[in-house]
Amino acid sequence: MKKAIRFIDLFAGLGGMRLGLERACLELNLKVECVFTSEIKPNAVRTYQENFPNSKVWGDIRIIPSEEIPDFHLLLAGFPCQAFSTAGMRQGFADTRGTLFFEVERILRDKQPDGFILENVAGLVTNNKGETLKTILHILKNLGYFVTCEVLNALDFGVPQDRKRIYIVGMRSHSLSLKDIPTSKPVPLSHILETGKPTLKSEFIDKLLSHYSMEELAGKSIKDKRGGKNNIHSWDIDLRGKTNATQKQLLNLLLKERRKKKWAKLKGIKWMDGMPLTLEEITSFFAPEHLFEFEDLRTLLDDLVAKNYLAFEHPKDEVEVLNNNNQKVKKRLARMDLPKGYNLVTGKLSFEISKILDPNEFAPTLVATDMERLAVIDGEGLRKLTIREGLKLFGFCDRYQIDLPEKKAFDLLGNTVVVSVMEKISDRLLRTKHL
Numbered sequence: 001m002k003k004a005i006r007f008i009d010l011f012a013g014l015g016g017m018r019l020g021l022e023r024a025c026l027e028l029n030l031k032v033e034c035v036f037t038s039e040i041k042p043n044a045v046r047t048y049q050e051n052f053p054n055s056k057v058w059g060d061i062r063i064i065p066s067e068e069i070p071d072f073h074l075l076l077a078g079f080p081c082q083a084f085s086t087a088g089m090r091q092g093f094a095d096t097r098g099t100l101f102f103e104v105e106r107i108l109r110d111k112q113p114d115g116f117i118l119e120n121v122a123g124l125v126t127n128n129k130g131e132t133l134k135t136i137l138h139i140l141k142n143l144g145y146f147v148t149c150e151v152l153n154a155l156d157f158g159v160p161q162d163r164k165r166i167y168i169v170g171m172r173s174h175s176l177s178l179k180d181i182p183t184s185k186p187v188p189l190s191h192i193l194e195t196g197k198p199t200l201k202s203e204f205i206d207k208l209l210s211h212y213s214m215e216e217l218a219g220k221s222i223k224d225k226r227g228g229k230n231n232i233h234s235w236d237i238d239l240r241g242k243t244n245a246t247q248k249q250l251l252n253l254l255l256k257e258r259r260k261k262k263w264a265k266l267k268g269i270k271w272m273d274g275m276p277l278t279l280e281e282i283t284s285f286f287a288p289e290h291l292f293e294f295e296d297l298r299t300l301l302d303d304l305v306a307k308n309y310l311a312f313e314h315p316k317d318e319v320e321v322l323n324n325n326n327q328k329v330k331k332r333l334a335r336m337d338l339p340k341g342y343n344l345v346t347g348k349l350s351f352e353i354s355k356i357l358d359p360n361e362f363a364p365t366l367v368a369t370d371m372e373r374l375a376v377i378d379g380e381g382l383r384k385l386t387i388r389e390g391l392k393l394f395g396f397c398d399r400y401q402i403d404l405p406e407k408k409a410f411d412l413l414g415n416t417v418v419v420s421v422m423e424k425i426s427d428r429l430l431r432t433k434h435l
Ligand SMILES: C[S@@+](CC[C@H](N)C(=O)[O-])C[C@H]1O[C@@H](n2cnc3c(N)ncnc32)[C@H](O)[C@@H]1O
Pocket: 010, 011, 012, 013, 014, 015, 016, 017, 018, 038, 039, 040, 041, 044, 059, 060, 061, 062, 077, 078, 079, 080, 100, 415, 416, 417, 418
């Protein structure tokens, strides 16, 4: 049998890239061996070692000299994205020191492998007006590689997650196209959902279920910051106290009005997303005909303040202040000289769940900060995503285990490379050139 393809797994996380490459090798009956892994997050390291037994995982790649890394054919890296110094680039040279891409660059230069596969957020394409990606590609080409990059969506690879990522592939011997990689028809979320799991029980969930049917809930976000028909607000379910039809209408209107630039102009302050509006200002768009005979606008507003849907506060304006180092910094401070107004209480307020996924659609891009607050419909109830479902949303096989509490597991999953996409890219690479 041919000798094994040796690869290194940098910024390894849960090993999504590794699994994809290994799957492609298995399909093509090629031997493959991971000769070096680096990752710094203790939970990721532990999980990686549980799933890839006998792996030695090195820590911070920045302090590992290239000589310590064994020779290898392929480098895998889903490196964290950081903007490069624009000053450096303006002077006509790309200085990537201080960024984690620099570590990829260093190891490629020192070890001269046959090729690499890199992954990053799709935003890299527009980061720093496209300069960051341009710099990366320029450096990789100068290191002696034919380099191709493509933004691919996990949805096209049999995984019901709308996750676009940029993949950058380089080969020393030839140019590889990522354009026409075989894709598959998107599958809906229902394909990976489990059933009969324990559902959530709380006052918040009871209120959601008593105000809406399951069909109505599917696909809805729950937040007070924005309007739109796909959004449920705290007042729609009377979360912080009962509101009548006029108050709901008032809150929905305030949601739109308080974002308008004209209010900032009228108040003589810098615009911000959501300003308090005075009774007089509200009267200008909420005319008396909106009110029933027995209703009084001020009383309705004050009731919403008492129930904490609204705050009664001074507008904030941007001012320059000196920080501890005597540097001028911009800060938003309340303008006590301006009259108080009514403003929606949105702040950092977050609900038990942020979105109810529609089983007939796909999951949005899953990110560490929000995965834990996504809900799915299970029978007559709602529940959080399970870790198994989370793993399936990244194309992991059933054998992969994460032995961590949900929050910590999702924290790792949110940064993971989708195995199925990586498998197809690896397949393309391995078929065009055996390493
Ligand atoms: C985008 S994730 C990588 C995903 C992973 N490659 C996969 O296949 O799923 C980036 C990872 O880099 C790790 N990381 C960040 N800085 C690091 C460093 N200096 N050395 C090693 N790992 C690092 C993070 O902990 C995180 O798990």
